[in-house]
Amino acid sequence: MAQWTRKPQEKDGTYLFSGNFYTTSRVYDEISPQVVMAIYADVKAFAQAKQGIDYLQVYEDEQGRKLFFIDQLNREMIDSGDYKDEDNYCTLLFASEY
16 A cells, blocks of 8 residues: 655645545545545644645655645635635645646
């Protein structure tokens, strides 16, 4: 089973990855649910510890494959209340799907 490591973020941000969580069908097919949930838990804990992170988090396995974890709304957008509930989501996908 592949080990996925979060890469250092390129810049800080105020994204919390607090909305609905989605994966692409390729992620669903190729990565076990346990690993997907471990990545999700890692990014949530990182966002909470830093009180917000960059909208893009990158994970890489030992074979060089990369996952992008992208959040749609930052803390300021959420606090404003000026969004639709369906717009508050984050997505885990392979970098090659971007």
